Amino acid sequence: MTTSPGGSSALYIHLPFCRAKCRYCDFASFPDRAADIPRYLAALSLEMEAHRDKPLETLYVGGGTPTLLEPGQWRSLMSSVRRRFSLSGPCEATVECNPESVTREKLAALSAEGVNRLSFGLQSDRDEFLARLGRLHDVARFREAWALARSLGFSNVNLDLIFGIPGQTLADWKETLDRALEFSPEHVSAYALSVEEGTEFHRRGVKPDSDLQADMYEAAADTLESAGYVHYEISNFARPGFECRHNLRYWRNLPSVGVGVSAASYENGVRRKNTASLDDYLRAVESGRSPAVEEDRLPTDQQKGEDLMLALRLKEGMSLSPEMDRLYGGVLRRYQILGFLTFDPTANTVRPTRLGWRLSNQLFQELLTPSPA
Amino acid sequence: MDISRIRNFSIIAHIDHGKSTLADRLLEDTGTVPRREMRAQILDGMELERERGITIKAKAVRMLWTPPDGPQYLLNLIDTPGHVDFTYEVSRALAACEGALLLVDASQGVEAQTLANALLAQEAGLRLIPVINKIDLPSADPEGVKKQLREAVGLEGPFYPTSAKEGRGVLEVLQAIVEQVPPPRGNPQEPLAALVFDSVYDAFRGVIVYVRILDGFLRPGMDVRFMATGASYTVEEVGHLKLKYVRAERLSAGEVGYVVCGLKDIHSVKVGDTLTEEYRPTSRPHPGYREMKPFVFAGFYPMAQGDYENLKKAIEKLHLQDAAFFYQAENSVALGFGFRCGFLGLLHLDIISERLRREFNVDLLVTAPTVIYRVTDQTGVQKELDSPAKFPPHGDILEIQEPYVLATVVVPSDYVGPVMQLCQDRRGNFLDMRYMTPTRVVLKYEMPLSEIIIDFFDQLKSLSKGYASFDYEHIGFRPGDLERLDVLINNEIVDAFSMVVPKAAAYYRGRDITERLRELIPRQMFEIPIQAAVGGRIVARETIRSMRKDVLSKCYGGDITRKRKLLEKQKEGKKRMRQFGQVEIPQEAFLAVLRLGETKTEE
Numbered sequence: 012m013t014t015s016p017g018g019s020s021a022l023y024i025h026l027p028f029c030r031a032k033c034r035y036c037d038f039a040s041f042p043d044r045a046a047d048i049p050r051y052l053a054a055l056s057l058e059m060e061a062h063r064d065k066p067l068e069t070l071y072v073g074g075g076t077p078t079l080l081e082p083g084q085w086r087s088l089m090s091s092v093r094r095r096f097s098l099s100g101p102c103e104a105t106v107e108c109n110p111e112s113v114t115r116e117k118l119a120a121l122s123a124e125g126v127n128r129l130s131f132g133l134q135s136d137r138d139e140f141l142a143r144l145g146r147l148h149d150v151a152r153f154r155e156a157w158a159l160a161r162s163l164g165f166s167n168v169n170l171d172l173i174f175g176i177p178g179q180t181l182a183d184w185k186e187t188l189d190r191a192l193e194f195s196p197e198h199v200s201a202y203a204l205s206v207e208e209g210t211e212f213h214r215r216g217v218k219p220d221s222d223l224q225a226d227m228y229e230a231a232a233d234t235l236e237s238a239g240y241v242h243y244e245i246s247n248f249a250r251p252g253f254e255c256r257h258n259l260r261y262w263r264n265l266p267s268v269g270v271g272v273s274a275a276s277y278e279n280g281v282r283r284k285n286t287a288s289l290d291d292y293l294r295a296v297e298s299g300r301s302p303a304v305e306e307d308r309l310p311t312d313q314q315k316g317e318d319l320m321l322a323l324r325l326k327e328g329m330s331l332s333p334e335m336d337r338l339y340g341g342v343l344r345r346y347q348i349l350g351f352l353t354f355d356p357t358a359n360t361v362r363p364t365r366l367g368w369r370l371s372n373q374l375f376q377e378l379l380t381p382s383p384a
Numbered sequence: 385m386d387i388s389r390i391r392n393f394s395i396i397a398h399i400d401h402g403k404s405t406l407a408d409r410l411l412e413d414t415g416t417v418p419r420r421e422m423r424a425q426i427l428d429g430m431e432l433e434r435e436r437g438i439t440i441k442a443k444a445v446r447m448l449w450t451p452p453d454g455p456q457y458l459l460n461l462i463d464t465p466g467h468v469d470f471t472y473e474v475s476r477a478l479a480a481c482e483g484a485l486l487l488v489d490a491s492q493g494v495e496a497q498t499l500a501n502a503l504l505a506q507e508a509g510l511r512l513i514p515v516i517n518k519i520d521l522p523s524a525d526p527e528g529v530k531k532q533l534r535e536a537v538g539l540e541g542p543f544y545p546t547s548a549k550e551g552r553g554v555l556e557v558l559q560a561i562v563e564q565v566p567p568p569r570g571n572p573q574e575p576l577a578a579l580v581f582d583s584v585y586d587a588f589r590g591v592i593v594y595v596r597i598l599d600g601f602l603r604p605g606m607d608v609r610f611m612a613t614g615a616s617y618t619v620e621e622v623g624h625l626k627l628k629y630v631r632a633e634r635l636s637a638g639e640v641g642y643v644v645c646g647l648k649d650i651h652s653v654k655v656g657d658t659l660t661e662e663y664r665p666t667s668r669p670h671p672g673y674r675e676m677k678p679f680v681f682a683g684f685y686p687m688a689q690g691d692y693e694n695l696k697k698a699i700e701k702l703h704l705q706d707a708a709f710f711y712q713a714e715n716s717v718a719l720g721f722g723f724r725c726g727f728l729g730l731l732h733l734d735i736i737s738e739r740l741r742r743e744f745n746v747d748l749l750v751t752a753p754t755v756i757y758r759v760t761d762q763t764g765v766q767k768e769l770d771s772p773a774k775f776p777p778h779g780d781i782l783e784i785q786e787p788y789v790l791a792t793v794v795v796p797s798d799y800v801g802p803v804m805q806l807c808q809d810r811r812g813n814f815l816d817m818r819y820m821t822p823t824r825v826v827l828k829y830e831m832p833l834s835e836i837i838i839d840f841f842d843q844l845k846s847l848s849k850g851y852a853s854f855d856y857e858h859i860g861f862r863p864g865d866l867e868r869l870d871v872l873i874n875n876e877i878v879d880a881f882s883m884v885v886p887k888a889a890a891y892y893r894g895r896d897i898t899e900r901l902r903e904l905i906p907r908q909m910f911e912i913p914i915q916a917a918v919g920g921r922i923v924a925r926e927t928i929r930s931m932r933k934d935v936l937s938k939c940y941g942g943d944i945t946r947k948r949k950l951l952e953k954q955k956e957g958k959k960r961m962r963q964f965g966q967v968e969i970p971q972e973a974f975l976a977v978l979r980l981g982e983t984k985t986e987e
């Protein structure tokens with residue numbers, strides 16, 4: 012893991028297009044707007060123009076379904092990026108891939124454009140669960156896509172998995188983990204299914220069993236750790252050296268730029284968020300206005316709490332400054348007693364435990380505002 | 385006015401039988417209120433009184449009426465509060481009269497309240513004039529009602545049919561009052577004896593005392609004394625009650641009026657007391673004086689603790705106006721700072737809480753009502769305790785007594801079975817059953833007051849499709865097979881949940897309350913036992929399993945603000961909970977267990 016070199020940044024690009032909305036998806040994504048992709052790419056280019064030229068430490072392209080873009084569209088997008096940001100050698104450049112829309116040509120284009128990390132939304136190893144989630148791929152399609160990626164030389168690939176799918180048992184999940192490991196991914200993200208308002212699952216009244224999800228979380232951590240993966244963040248596991256640097260920047264609360272619909276930026280202590288409406292976004296950018304609709308700067312004390320909250324998502328934890336200790340030490344010690352945290356007195360470092368991660372919202376709520384002793 | 389031409393009378397009626405409308409007609413037909421100034425239910429000035437069709441405060445109004453063939457008469461109508469909670473005040477108001485109109489709805493017939501108050505009037509030696517109202521209704525059955533009155537109250541004709549709404553039969557009623565109600569007896573030369581039958585607080589003049597002069601007279605400048613309380617004052621003003629206060633030179637034996645004597649605290653005037661002369665006291669104080677005591681208690685808490693001061697001010701103001709309302713500051717672990725309030729009964733509680741909400745705009749949380757208990761400890765010391773939380777430890781209690789009432793239920797014969805079952809379930813002792821008519825039954829039960837203060841009336845109404853009526857009077861304390869049921873959350877007693885229950889019901893109530901709390905208290909970071917216990921014995925137990933997972937889903941594209949917002953929302957929910965030891969208990973849990981009228985009983 013590396014820390015951020017001074018002045019470098021991270022860029023997130025959101026591509027809000029997909030062929031069908033997954034039943035759990037509450038991200039900005041529009042199934043019927045593929046015709047707007049060229050216009051959207053032009054708008055992204057315009058939005059990036061507004062940003063200061065900076066070397067990028069990481070680039071992450073998420074969606075939606077980024078792999079809906081054709082090779083030519085990828086070349087156009089990446090050249091827009093390069094006009095404003097320098098993508099030199101050590102930059103980690105990730106693209107999210109949906110197996111059903113991956114082709115050899117697209118992956119080759121990505122590779123040629125400097126993309127060196129892929130993230131595959133596998134989600135489950137069973138077709139029935141994939142169908143239940145509303146995914147468009149099946150396991151066979153994923154195998155093909157995976158083999159393509161490896162054959163094209165992608166050597167840093169993540170698998171996204173979801174647990175707590177309706178009808179999924181603990182045994183099913185353990186099997187999913189074993190099957191996923193057969194692919195030898197460099198990185199695994201294991202997320203508990205959460206049912207958000209506005210999603211199809213919410214409309215259908217799906218309510219995940221949180222006790223079962225707790226067991227599944229433990230199983231994931233046990234299985235992946237014993238297979239040599241480092242549990243370096245609440246939901247993320249990596250072979251040593253393959254931690255996702257882009258996400259690490261988020262957890263270390265380092266500056267980042269987000270472009271596109273609903274993308275978030277964090278620069279000079281200010282958080283901005285773009286509109287979640289595709290039309291509003293296009294209109295704003297095309298008429299030279301900022302697509303940002305939210306802007307938020309936290310008072311210093313709260314910002315320190317936020318640093319802490321984000322750092323405690325990471326296994327590495329955080330070394331506490333005296334000021335941090337004054338503002339949040341009381342809460343941290345209380346949660347240490349509850350088994351959420353461990354303290355390393357020599358470095359005055361606080362680190363989360365697995366229990367602390369599993370119940371992390373309980374602690375994080377208390378870090379929203381300081382409670383000095 | 386010569387005493388022989390004074391008539392003091394009252395109207396006894398069940399709710400909605402038309403008492404206020406008849407009073408309106410009397411005021412109109414005697415010219416007391418000019419027709420153009422008339423409005424409906426003029427005596428019920430309070431919004432709450434009009435809305436609910438009940439009289440909350442006693443009132444008196446002086447009318448002059450000249451019969452077609454004779455000299456002028458002075459008629460004092462003393463309007464009594466129309467509810468069982470105020471039985472004692474009713475009895476004092478009746479004691480100020482020589483007669484009463486017994487008003488019965490021609491379609492509804494004789495109800496429990498009619499019976500109870502008719503009995504009170506007969507005991508007070510009043511002449512009863514039966515008036516059958518609402519004869520204009522298609523469903524009117526005046527003959528049937530006559531039969532009921534003969535059978536249940538022992539009244540014989542003549543009966544006076546009226547339609548107060550249409551003004552029919554009113555002159556006949558006035559005539560009957562003059563002819564049948566005896567004139568007051570009393571001697572203006574004797575030492576003053578004046579019965580206090582009510583009092584009101586006026587922000588400018590202080591306490592205004594309503595009196596009926598039995599003997600002697602009252603005039604400004606006199607030194608007077610309240611015989612029960614022993615407090616002495618000098619009379620500042622006397623006068624008549626004519627919807628307004630009309631100053632007079634004096635009030636003489638037989639008359640009804642008001643007196644102002646520099647009193648500031650309404651609680652120093654006791655209804656039923658006798659006012660006499662300081663230096664020439666009467667030897668005949670009015671008998672039957674009773675100290676008013678609250679029987680029903682409930683906690684009043686501000687919805688938001690920040691409103692405590694507002695609530696306090698409002699309660700103090702209401703207390704100034706209501707001699708029967710008691711309060712005391714209290715601090716509940718569950719609900720924070722508030723007040724323990726005492727009432728004459730459930731309706732009184734209801735009226736006070738409603739007035740606080742309406743007139744003082746206070747957002748109020750009212751806990752489930754409890755009764756007052758008389759608890760004797762092992763050393764023989766007896767105390768009256770208004771809250772289970774104040775009880776001595778289980779082992780120190782020798783005996784618990786609870787207040788009992790004599791309940792009268794009037795019910796159509798079709799529903800006698802279910803009603804008797806209900807009374808039985810509520811620990812009632814059957815005393816008597818009588819048929820007023822072949823289809824109308826009067827039931828009498830002795831029952832613990834605690835059994836009727838929570839939803840008894842609602843159940844009675846629903847069992848009888850709304851036809852049963854109910855009335856009660858206090859008959860003192862009786863030992864009960866009772867014990868205090870405590871609720872322990874995480875092994876600590878939460879005082880706000882303690883309740884007194886019959887021994888036989890402890891298990892069911894314990895099970896009920898622990899089950900409900902298990903549903904209402906969210907899972908927390910550790911396992912929480914919820915137990916119901918009597919003494920040290922656990923009678924029911926539930927467990928809230930510890931929370932095992934609380935993780936936000938994927939944080940997408942560095943959208944930390946969204947994450948914050950979700951956490952803030954979650955934290956906001958926690959703020960509405962009260963920390964009890966290590967456990968956070970949501971307000972709703974307390975409300976579900978404590979809130980008025982929501983307590984469900986399983987036995």
